[in-house]
Amino acid sequence: MVKKIPIGPFHPILEEPEFFELHVDGENVIDIDMTIGWSHRGIEILSESKTWDQVPFLVERVCGICSCSHPYAYVKAVEDLLQVEVPKRAQYIRIITAELERLHSHLLWTGLAGHFIGYNTVFMWCWKYREPLLDILEAVTGNRNHYAMMRIGGVRRDVPPEEYGNIRKMLDKLWEKNDMLTKAIIDDPVIHARLKTVGIFNKDQCRLYGALGPTARAAGYDVDARRDHPIDAYGDLDFDVILCENGDVFDKAVVRQLENFEAIKIIRQCIDRLEEMGPMKDDSELCLEIGEIPPGEGIGVYEAPRGEVLHYIRSNGKNMPMRHKIRAPSFNNILTNEASVPGNTVAAAGLITAAVDPCYSCTERVGRVDVNTGERYVLSEGDLIRLSAEKTEEIRRQLGM
Amino acid sequence: MEKEEVKKRIAEKFGDKVQIAERSEKRVYIYAENEVWVDLASFLFNDLDARFDTGVGIDDRDGVEVMFFFPFDREGYYVTVKTFAKKPYPELDSISPVIIGAKWIEQEIFEMYEVNFRNHPDLRPVLRSDTRPADFYPHKRENKCKLEMSRVKLDGKERTDEVAGRPLKGQNP
Numbered sequence: 376m377v378k379k380i381p382i383g384p385f386h387p388i389l390e391e392p393e394f395f396e397l398h399v400d401g402e403n404v405i406d407i408d409m410t411i412g413w414s415h416r417g418i419e420i421l422s423e424s425k426t427w428d429q430v431p432f433l434v435e436r437v438c439g440i441c442s443c444s445h446p447y448a449y450v451k452a453v454e455d456l457l458q459v460e461v462p463k464r465a466q467y468i469r470i471i472t473a474e475l476e477r478l479h480s481h482l483l484w485t486g487l488a489g490h491f492i493g494y495n496t497v498f499m500w501c502w503k504y505r506e507p508l509l510d511i512l513e514a515v516t517g518n519r520n521h522y523a524m525m526r527i528g529g530v531r532r533d534v535p536p537e538e539y540g541n542i543r544k545m546l547d548k549l550w551e552k553n554d555m556l557t558k559a560i561i562d563d564p565v566i567h568a569r570l571k572t573v574g575i576f577n578k579d580q581c582r583l584y585g586a587l588g589p590t591a592r593a594a595g596y597d598v599d600a601r602r603d604h605p606i607d608a609y610g611d612l613d614f615d616v617i618l619c620e621n622g623d624v625f626d627k628a629v630v631r632q633l634e635n636f637e638a639i640k641i642i643r644q645c646i647d648r649l650e651e652m653g654p655m656k657d658d659s660e661l662c663l664e665i666g667e668i669p670p671g672e673g674i675g676v677y678e679a680p681r682g683e684v685l686h687y688i689r690s691n692g693k694n695m696p697m698r699h700k701i702r703a704p705s706f707n708n709i710l711t712n713e714a715s716v717p718g719n720t721v722a723a724a725g726l727i728t729a730a731v732d733p734c735y736s737c738t739e740r741v742g743r744v745d746v747n748t749g750e751r752y753v754l755s756e757g758d759l760i761r762l763s764a765e766k767t768e769e770i771r772r773q774l775g776m
Numbered sequence: 777m778e779k780e781e782v783k784k785r786i787a788e789k790f791g792d793k794v795q796i797a798e799r800s801e802k803r804v805y806i807y808a809e810n811e812v813w814v815d816l817a818s819f820l821f822n823d824l825d826a827r828f829d830t831g832v833g834i835d836d837r838d839g840v841e842v843m844f845f846f847p848f849d850r851e852g853y854y855v856t857v858k859t860f861a862k863k864p865y866p867e868l869d870s871i872s873p874v875i876i877g878a879k880w881i882e883q884e885i886f887e888m889y890e891v892n893f894r895n896h897p898d899l900r901p902v903l904r905s906d907t908r909p910a911d912f913y914p915h916k917r918e919n920k921c922k923l924e925m926s927r928v929k930l931d932g933k934e935r936t937d938e939v940a941g942r943p944l945k946g947q948n949p
Binding site: 410411412417419420455458582583584585586597598603604605671672674676683685687689697698700702706707710 | 799800802803827828829830832834845847849850852854856875876877878879880881901902914915
């Protein structure tokens, strides 16, 4: 007996405005139908009525968590059109901001993942460790989110040298805490039982679906724009691309945890380079003088926490883009649910859709329809989290913990 | 695969159906005739081992320019494949049967520009809500002009400046 469970148009757990219709036979999902675009804001068309310098502020608003990655990809697209290289100091400052953003994004995801499976301590820990990170972002950029650091040709402001010590201290502490969290995840038998072999998405599927970021790397699909299309000083920095091989929810969590160490390594190297450069002498170390943008087109890519962000711009020589295309990684990654959700249980479906780390919205609702009787149920976010937590408890009991 | 090798093999296979231009060290643009569009995408993806990234539509007076990006990650460059779907009924063959990841972006280009992708498995609007008019394609030139005119009418003269790309009077961009 096949039933249909509509989830959405807002995401069941991660509050992303999407619509999932699960076709289920008892507890098992046999098919999924997805619709996105419920909060389509028309940012691309809006961007085409903003001046080149106004656009970075607009594209920061594409995503609150990736509020550095989108302007980064945009300025790289314009710089690709102009064929200019920004000053070294600006390159390091860009990378520091972007990697700090990666750390806070991954910690946020780990915390929420813990919450969804009933590990609220993990949730509270992650929030606690994320706080000093946001303080550093505020000290460096002036804001906890929406940093307004990116500018065509460079950055808006220098990192004050007196902050170097604070950043290092924060990173040292975070390294310890991340190490503890990683071990807690890798060693926990309940997490293994709950997340391993759930939502498997293999390497070949990744290539066919165009999966990106940790979603792809968890399956061993080796893509990382920081290494493959190195922008700014990424080519000079020493870091590893983290790969797993199973492509399940557990591996997606492990990839994110291990990437935090790489992000810390990258920031430390950038701080070292900035120290070697000494204090800033004049503004030319921060930003190039950019005149008019000539006709042409440019592609900018950056590896955001969720995967590669792509911005395409076309100029007709006027003072605003003629076309600005934005492709966020979730656009590709959400499509992967089509293959990773069927074959799993309803209790796992929310977790699998959340494992690609889609963005947030403020409202959510879940409707459940019995196709035979036409009866409708509405489950709240709390109900879904309770279902997921109950499943974890059941595993705990089975393991005698 | 190295860039020169890719360019050579594409030129050999598709001859005068494609025009290849190298704009910079890491950007190759290929303009393809409609009839070889899918074959070229398939050749890049399956034979030359490029990754599929995404697509873009750009509306023009006579048609819609559609382009898809194929990065070569090991070598660090992007190949952009372009074609032109002529108005009044822009149509192209879909590459979704070859590359599943192209499904949503083709749906998006369809709903924004009215490009009909033939053989697409499910060409329904992917982004907009069901309550919007079915024949409204927001990124089409004529619709963009209407939107801008309505903003001018509603918001008065100063808004005209913003629509024309000039910053509002008295405000620092």
